Structure formats: C-alpha cells, structure tokens
Amino acid sequence: MHTHTADVVIVGAGLSGLCSALTAHEAGKSVIVIERAPIEERGGNTRFSNGAMRAVYRGVEDIEALVGEIGEAERARADFGEYTREQYFDDLGRVTEYRVHPDMAGLLIDRSRETMLWLRAQGVRFLPLYEWQFKLPDGRIKFSGGSAVECLGGGDGISTSLFAACEKKNIHIHYDTRVLSLVEDAGGVHGVMARSDGDDVRYETGAVVLACGGFEANTEMRTRYLGPSWDLARVRGSRFNTGDGLRMALDIGAMAYGHWSGCHASSWDFNAPETNELAFGTVFKRDDYLAGIVLNANGERFFDEGADIRSLTYAKLGRAILAQPSQIAWQIFDAKGSAQLHGEYRVRQSARFQAATLEELIGKLEGINREKAVATIRDFNAAVRADIPYDAGRKDGRGTRGLAIPKSNWALALDEGPFEAYAVTCGITFTFGGLRIDTDGRVLDADARVIPGLYAAGEMVGGLFYFNYPGGAGLMSAAVFGRVAGEGAARA
Template sequence: MTTRDPDIDVIVVGAGNAAACAAISARNNGASVMMLEAAPRDARGGNSTYTAGAMRYVFNGVDDVLSVVPDVNPDTLANTDFGTYTEDQFFDDMFRVTQFRTDPDLCELLVKRSLPTLQWMRQQGVRFQTSHGRQAYKIDGRFQFWGGLSVEVWGGGPGLVDMLLDSAEKKGIHILYETAAVSLIRDNNEVIGVRVRHNGGERDLHCKAVILACGGFESNAEMRARYLGPNWDLAKVRGTRFNTGAGIQMALAVGAMPCGHWSGAHAVGWDQNSPAFGDLAVGDAFQKHSYPFGIMINARGERFLDEGADFRNYTYAKYGREILAQPGQFAWQVFDAKVAHLLRDEYRIRQITKVSDDTIEGLANKLEGVDRDKFLKTVAAFNAAVRTNVPFNPNAKDGRAADTSPRKSHWANTIDTGPFEAYAVTCGVTFTFGGLKISQDGQVQDTAGRPIPGLFAAGELVGGLFYHNYPGGTGLTSGAVFGKIAGEGAAAAIAETKSRSAA
C-alpha cells in the first residue's frame, strides 16, 4: 500500500536521544514530525536507554554547571571543586584519543555547541544532576571532579528517553512503535519518504525530509564480523538488539558516502556472563570500569595492558577490544582490600561474575581458565615494581607507576592485602564508529560529496567523529548536538522549498 501524507514534513527514523532531539528541533522550527521506532514501546529509545546518562560539555566554571543544573544543594556546592573543562581541553581530548583523525569541522560543532545544546535540552524538559557519584572523589572533606565530566541526566538513560519523548509527544509529534524502516523512497535523486514494516506488512510513508537516527550496526553479528574483524561476532552487545545497521544500509543504497572508522567501535569491559544483549533491569551495571585501581590478567595469567594509562573516561571505550583479543576473549580484574572502597556501584550488583578469598593463593585457585602459577608470578613481579614512595591520588594522574611490562603508569597499588576480589569480563560493544558522511547542517552527502536532497542523519550512524577510541560522555552529547542540527537543517530545507514554490 502506498500512502501519500502531505501533512508530514519530517520523518525521523529512531526514537533515542539523537532522534528525539532531531524531532523536537524540527518541530520547534515549524515542521510537522513523525518518529518511527522499530522496538515496542517498553523497549524504546535505542542505546540511549542503556546509558548512564553522562554528557561531556564545555564548562568554564561553576556558573556554566549551574546553567545546566540550577538546583544543586548549597552545601554540596560549597564543598565541591568542579574545576573547568574548556573548549581547548575538549578539542585536545577529541584529537588525542582519536589519534588526530576526528573530522575537524564536525568536532568543532560538537565542542562549541555542547553547552548551548545541554541548555536547550533543559529548556525542552530534560533534567540534569551533578555526577558526584561517578566523577568525583572526596579529598580532605571536599569533592574534586576529574575526567572532564560534571553532569549526567536525571534517571540515566531511561530518564533521558522518557523526558525527551514526553516532550516530543506534548509538541504533537506522533511516534509509531514496532515500525521498522525498510528502505528510503526516492523521486529522482530526492528522498521523499520511507518504506516501513509493521505487523508483517509493508507500506510507504511520504514526507518532505527524512532524518536517520537509528543507530550503528553493533547489534548485527554479521556486520560486526565483516567490518570489525574476527571474533567480533562473539562480543556481547551492551544495549538494544534493534541497532542492526538498517539506517546505514538504506542510505548507502541511495548513494550515500561511507565515512569514518568502519573497523572501529566503542567497546568496554563487560561482565563475562551477561546476556547477549542489554538488560534494562540491570542497565549499564554489567560494565566494570574501576580497573585503573587494580590489575587485569588474561588466561595465561599475564597482564596485557596499562590499566592506569589515563583516567578511565579515556581508556574504557578501547579496552573492550583488547579483552576480545585475549585467549578465550575474557580477562579477570583483580583488586585487594586497599582499594575495595573505590570500586564503583556496578561491582556490587547481584548479577556478577566474582570470586574472592582471604589469600592471593586462594584467589588464584578460583580464577577459572587462568594459569594459576603464572598469575602468582605476575602479581609478585607487579608488587615489586610499584613505586610505593609516590602518593596515591585517585583524582589525578598521580605518577604512582609500576615499572614492569606492560607498565602501569598511574594508580599502581601492590596486590598484597586481603581479602582479594576478582571479576571476570569480556568485550561489550556499545556502538560502531563507521557511518555516513554529513554536512555541517546534518545533510547526508553522496559519494561525489554532494548533499542528498531530503536526507539528514544524526547519532551513532554519523561517521567521522570517533576513531580508535572515545572520550566518555561524548556519545549522548554528539547525538543531541547533531540531532538538533539535523532537525534545524531539515526544517530549513523544507521552508526554503515552500518559499520557492510560493514564489
């Protein structure tokens, strides 16, 4: 069945953070909007629903923080040093962690529009809170923030999705659930609609512009193996099962230019026995991100990376790949009692793969799949190499190193005080880095570098921002920034077309 619906200006494919920001932005700029969500309502929101809600943005002091979170408790405010996170710092982080490959034009939009976009989100009904529980440690009675992150969304990912989609519905945006986009409809070179599948049948929905914001290909095992490489089909998926790369494939089918790091992905240490896809009841708590305070060992009983190379915000998204490359695609994170109080809340959930013992020898006996004798030798060598004369400081790159191979650059503590704990992790893939080439107004470009009329994109399926690695909290910010841009771009293109027609 083909249905022309001239009342729909913009169709947004997806219903997560980027999609909702695009839909709201387009609606605020005068366009009528419909959203398509492949998932049922209780699983809506794509990967956004599974996030912790941290958002990286530029803040030059407490006034910028308060412009996003105006209701900070005065006592908390008086006992907190937020520091700053300047544009230069954001740029430096993006270029450093991507090995200077990030697209400079897109990166500039991301950085310079980060604070205004969070302020805009607040105006649309999104509530934020400070990240005291995740990004600050108390030193001498005063909280000190680290790692460039100061705020997160109230209620995490589920709260973000609910607040954004509630706002969208209040603005008259209709959301179709269990409605998967199948292909784009074209009239000559212009995109004029989407073919959708619902309840086993297909139909055409026509519009004046389409915004693709339906995620990368992380939930597609075949595409992971094809583009990311061997054994990536064995990785766990941290989030939704619905991000199968359909939006990317639809765009490529109409001549869109592939862009970005197609063999790269955001991938972390994730509980070894977690389910194949994300569990909303657990959320992001299967992640295990306190590794800078311990050591990580593989099946051979050996360390294989620098657990303290940088703040975990700048290493966690690449260490999933390192774990996947180990024998059996797993590792154990090992901690002793001296740092147990620093472990994040995710280490205390019920659904966890954990062993503990009062002695290191007893712990070694419980590390399933690990060479016991080699592990004990590794611990002994590591302990002997720790610079115990350097003070330990979890808020700073403290230079407390272990001069062994591989070196641990910061936060090295001897593993010698029981009880000892160990947690089994594997690779959990979050999102893929390869995607579509877009212009600075969010319009998808073709393989000749020309804009495809009527087609815009935002979120994970935008290529060119992230290579090799990723600064924590940048994904939601990127989705919001480029979602807002795509919505504005689509509405402006429609208004221009109407203006020409009227003339």
Template sequence: MENSLIGANYDTVVVGAGNAALCSAIAARLQGVRVLVVERAPKEKRGGNSYFTDGAIRVAYEHFEHIRKVIPDIPDEEAEDIIMPEYGKDDFYADMMRVTEGRSDPKLAKQLVGKSLGTILWMKEQGVEFELNAANQSFINNGKREFWGGLPLKTKKKGIGLMEYLFKRLDDLGIEVVYGTRAVELVKEGNKITGLVVEQGKEQVQLSCSSVVLASGSFEANKEMRKKYIGDEWEAAIVRGTEYNTGDGLDMALSAGAQKYGEWSGCHSIGTDYNVPKFGDFNKPGDIFKKHSYPLSIMLNKDGKRFVDEGADFRNYTYAKYGKEILKQRDHVAYQLFDAETRPLLREEYNLEEATVVQADTLADLADRLDVNKDAFLATIEEYNEAVQDGEFNPSIKDGKHTEGIDLPKTNWAVKVEKGPFYAFPVTCGITFSFGGVHTDPEGRVLDDKDKPIDGLFAAGEMVGGIFYGNYPGGSGLMSGAVFGKLAGTAAGTYVLKNTETTGA
C-alpha cells in the same frame, strides 16, 4: 497494522527513537513542520541504546557556574565544597583529538564541542533534568568533593530518565510515534528524498515526506556486519544495548547514494561483567554491568598475564578501547584484581547484586578459584608488586605513581596487591556502537560521494561517521547524539519550510 500510515503525508520522518532521534524530532517540530517518528522496536523496548546508558554526558562547560545553570538547585553551601576543574572548548577538543590520535574530522569535532553547552541548555528547556555525576567522577579529598576527567554532568535517572523526559516532550508537542515499524527504503527522485518505505509485519507502506532524518543507530547488533567490518572475533562480543541496531539506516543511506565515512573497522567497546545478558536487558537497564574501576586494578587473562597499562589515563579515555583488548584474550575473558585497600574505592556497579566476583583470603586461594594458569598468575602479581614505586596514591588525578622494570608498565595508580581479602571480577567485551557511518556536513546533511548534500536526507547519532576513531572521550556519545540530533532536526525543518516556499505549497 497502523491504518493511519496508509496515504499519510508528513513533512519530516525521523527513523529511530533514541536520544539523537528524539532530539531531531523535537527540533524539527519546533520549526513548525509535521513530524513522524518511526521505531522498529515495540513500545516496551523503545529508547535505542540511550535507554541503557548511565546518563553521563560530556560538555564544554568552561567553569562551574555554567554547570550550575544546568543544575540550578545546587545549594550554595554544597557548591562551596566542590572542586571542579575548568573544562572548556579547547579541553574537550584536545581530548577528542588526543584519544582519536588526530583522526576525528575537525569540522565535526568542532561542531560537537562548540555546540555542546548550548545543546545541554536546550535539552534542559525541553524538560531533560540533570544532576552531578558525583558517584563516578569525584572523590572526597580533604573534606572537598573533587571532580576529575571532564565529565561532571549526567541525566537524572540515567538513560531511562533521559528517554522519559524526551518522550514526554514529544507528547507535549503532539509528535506521533509508530512502533514495530521498520524503515527499509528511501524513496528518491533525482537527488531529492520524497518518501520512505516502512514494514509493519508482512506489509509495506510508502510514506510521502519532504525530509528524512536517519537516527537508527549503527550495526553493532548485526553479527554478520560486525564480522564483515570489524573482524571475525567480534562475533563473540556481547551487545550492550538494543537488539534493533542492525544497520538498517546505514544500508538505506548507502543505497540512496550516501558516502560511507569514518572508521568502519572500529567500535566503542568496554569491559563488562562476564555474565552480562547477550543483549541489553530492559528489566535491568542503566549500564549496571560495566566494570570501569580497572585503573585501580591489575587486569590479568587466563594465562596469568597482564595485557594493558591499566593506569595509562583516566578510565574516561581508555575504557572505550580496552574492551577490544579483552576480546583478544583467550576465551574473551579477563580478571580485574583488587585487594582490601582498593576494594572500597570501586565504582557503584561493583557493589550491585548483578556483579560477578570471586573472593579469597590469599592470592593462592584466589588463583585456585579462577580458571587461570596459577603459577603465571602468582608470578605476574609478585613481579608487579616488586615494580611498584613509592609515591602518593591519588585517584582524583593522574598521580604518576607507577611501576619500573617490567615489560608492561602501569603509569598511574600503581599500588601493590598484597592485603587480603582479594577480589577478582571476571569481565568480557561488550560492544556499544560501531564508529563507521555516513558522511554528513556539520549541520547533519547527508553527503554523496562528491561531498554534495542529498536533498532532504539528514543523519544523527551513531550514523554520523568521522567523529570517533579507535576510542572516544567518555560521555561524548550522548553529547554527539544530542548535538547532531538537534542540528539535523533543525536543518530538516528548515529545508522543508524553504522547499515549501519555493514550490508555493
């Protein structure tokens, strides 16, 4: 047991230790208040879901020169060979509203978009290092590196690096972190938060504090909550990240009077390697099991049928919802199919030793090696190949190269699967985080059922409901965590200082 917590008194306690939580802790500390970070996981498993990401982070950068401010060491000669389409606030906001079908809370979406570049530059000031997301978001075209999809930026060393940089900043600022400590209850007097109850082993400690920032993730690692809110089939979903995101923060907030908000029946999920670990593996982090080159594939289930338009859009705008479609298939499995022409174009994760792949020189042999209905499998591929229309294939744009005459079209990047060898990558569904959360205002203040702030209570990261519905633009989760983490921490620190002035403490 951490004896230092007995009788401890802090200004702000941050619950969680991922990207959003640490941004909150740093922002609060920069206001001059005393901050404690409470983390349920042991130290060796710290970092929340953020530790497992590939570090891609979406930002409204307007033009390439803003990116060069974030990455100042890009040589001029390299910059001259980069084509990076402008991606401004209007573009980011339009993508948010398009993929959520207009359901994203406009106030929260505008805050996310409007604060994105400033937050990235603030993160850089805190020691976070960034690099171009070249391997996964660009192609070489006529000797130029051409970026696509509005996601050219990532943190160095992926999520591992992000968390290393943020934890180092915590150390520099003297912010205390306690591990193996589970927050279980908010202490409330009237409408004001005055403390937090935590568990260490079998003992409970009540901390006195003036404000609490809840940034402990959603409920994706809680099998019963997944079944209750998202559906029975979600019991079978693989958890891509930390095993500790079981909805503790949500339970505490709702018990304290917070308003439930957002799409509790929805989540971010992806197609991931069929043999992925059941939870995020701290020995193999970095999002290495994902399989995101499916727009160049056709994807078939065990019945030998296609079930999504693989080329409906860039993978940035479809991958977070296609995991759900894979989960619906028999035995929760599908096969991404490529031939010798498309295989060299696949993302880096397909080349790792962890990638599960079945290879054969003919489609008939491939079908024999898969657990599929062979006749239907071969018939679907033949029907698809006959439907592919002429046109120029270009994976750096939505090229319009499509199919005609089949019930389920492929809208872009439709190329025939006909040149051996052939490759099938089996995938299943991995859940990243649930979309339901609590209602906050744009500054991160948690609201009650009358849309009034609960004094001293703030939330950030996955706990903020109302931003994502059904889908999300790739990289916006990390950006949301950082934006609302910084905002919530700043608001918590400001609240403490104002409260201190008012009481004369």
C-alpha cells in the same frame, strides 16, 4: 499498504531522533517519528545509557544553569573547575589520534553548551556527576574535566523526558515499525518504506532524518566490518541497532565515512547475556580496573590499567579484552581496591570470586595459567613505585618500574586480603563507522555531493570517533547532531 505524509520523517526514537523531531517541530513542521521497537522497549541505546554528558562549561555558574542552585555545603564539597572548548578539542583529538574531522568536532563542541540548555528547556533534568571524579585527600571532589553532569534518572530519565516533550507537542511516533528502504530518485529522497505488523507502509516527505543507530547489534555486520571475534562480543545496549539505516543509505550511494572497523567497547561482566535487556540496565559495567590489575588466561597483564582517567580509557578496553584468549580477563583487587568498587560490582549476577589469599583466589579462576598469574602479581607488587605517594586527586605518576607493560598511575601493591576477582569480557556499546554529512546534517554521496532530502544524526554520523572516545560524548553528539539534522530537515 498504508501511506503517511509529513514534512519531516525521522527514523529512530533515541536521543538524536527525538532531538531532530522536537527541533523540526519547533520550526513549524509536521513530523512523524518511526521506531522499530515496541513502545515498552523504546528509547534505543539512549535509554540503556548512564546519562553522563560532556559539554563545555566555565565554572560552577554554568553547572548551576543546568542543575539549579548548588548550595554552600555542596559548593564546599567540590571543586567544579571548568571544561573549555580547547580542553574538549584536545581530549577529542588525543583519544581519536587526531583523526576526528574538524567540522564534526567543531559542531559537537561549539554547540554542546547551548544544546544542554535546550535539553533542559525540553524538560530534561541534570545533576552534578560526582562519580568518577578525582577524590582529594581532604575528602573533597575535584572535577577531572569532561562529563560534569548526568541526566536525572540516567538514560531512562533523558528518554522519558523527551518522549513526554514529544507527546505534549503531539509529535506522532509510530512504534513497532521497521524502516527497510529509502524512496528516492534522481531528485533525492522523498520518503521511506517500512513494515509494521505484516503490512507495508509508505511514508512520503520532504526530508528524512536517519537516526537509527550503528550496527553494534548485528552479528554479521560486526564480523564483516570490525573483524574476527567481534561476533563474540556482548551487546551492552539495544537489540534494534542492526545497521539498517547505514545499509539503506549506502544502497543509494551515500558515502561511508569514519572508522568503520572501530567501535566503543568496554569491560563487561562475563555473566552478561549476549544482548542486554532494559531490566539489567548497566549492572554489568566493570569500569573500576584503575583500582587493581587485569590478567588474561595466560596469567599476564595486557594493558596499562592506569594510563589515564577512566573516561579517556574505558571505551577502548573492550577491544583489548576481545583480543585475549577465549575473550576473557579477570580484574583482580585486594582489600584496598575492593573498597573503591562501584555498586554494580556487588549485584547478584556478578562473575565474582573471593578468597583470603591471592593463591587461593587464583585457584578459583577456571582456565587461567595459575602459576604465571601468581608470578605476575608478585612481579607487579615488587615493581610498584612506593617512593611516590598514592593520590586519587590527580594523575599521581605512582607507576611501576621495569615491567614490559607498566601501570602508569595509581599503582598499589595487591597485598591486603581478602582478595577479589571479577571475570570480564568485551561489551560493545556502539560502532564508529557512519555516513559523511555536511555541517547542516545533510548526507553526502560517494562523490561528496549532497543527497537532497537525506539527513543523518547520532551514531550514524561518521568522522567523530576513531579508536577511542571521551566518555559522555555519545549522548552529547546524539543531541547536537540531532538538533543540526532537525534544523536542516526543517529548511528542506
């Protein structure tokens, strides 16, 4: 058995783990990061992500502080607006049905801006996020509030920049090493036991930061905690996030906290593999449901496609699809809708069907109730409020009238061929259930007492997300809580 020693030991080399590592190192501590994946597959869900980040900002100058100077032409093209802490609290509260823990929300929101500036200082580069914003009638873009920037190079970009920062600072990362348990006694946590290349490895330390993700890639835990059919969800990110850290912490009496039966899950191409691979990235993302309607195998609509802007609705859509017969649905577009689809819809692997007429299109969808599907589309078209003008520049209120399930905004009749259908299923992104931490990132036990020497960050933090999630808050919380845990661990 090998033994390693460091002031701070971090489990997991995703965004939260790397932020913890860099922060503890800044405080003068020796740091070792332990990562289960081999070096080629390093980076966790962070590397799979799109790189959109939700932070407080006040106007274009705050965006410039992150992306560099925005020229006159670009300024003229876009209205960047602002995203205040009040708006952030409001969005986070609303989508989580006001269950978000105020301390967790406060940390995430109040430290979001300084953390973005810190990430930039670490070498992460940002760009304005023009996609998914409101499109004004004059062709300009109006930022819809929330994720205003993305990382250059997406999730791969942020990962690469932070690994480079760690290498520059000589922070050791032990790859291909799976942490299996915590070393603890009545005095707290003093290390971890890991396995690498068939060998047991012991890490001795004053502080352990668990930053090793949720249980999204663990079929058994998904079924146990999320419920029936979750074994059938496709995994959108890393195959390594199997809940090891949560299990280890619960084993020593940590408090389970947050929405353990909840998760972030979205619409994902039916042709996607069971578990995603880095080579595919986000090509299976199918988030343009706002541009059309979605039918299940009964030929019926089952949710309001225009309930709100995409970033506030897409993360709960996977659950709705999973609840449908055979866990399948079809996104249906006419020519107007197809024109709005993002590039990933066009990839070779896409489960796409095309036809000149709606009847012909529906005839190509195997397993759907065809008669009902055609009737549903006919009824939908007749229910569209043609008296209200369509406006992609805001929530336009152009909905449907008289349907059991309305489409509340951006409703357009599907009446211009050619028509397209995309078969989709549920893709799970990450789980919401986590550990109870205090505002210093310290893990609490089931009696709400601090477990000395144990910290948690990223997807492992419970109490932030319930039912749904505002887009861009996953990376932001990973970075903020990574920093918080790194600071706490350095003080330990």
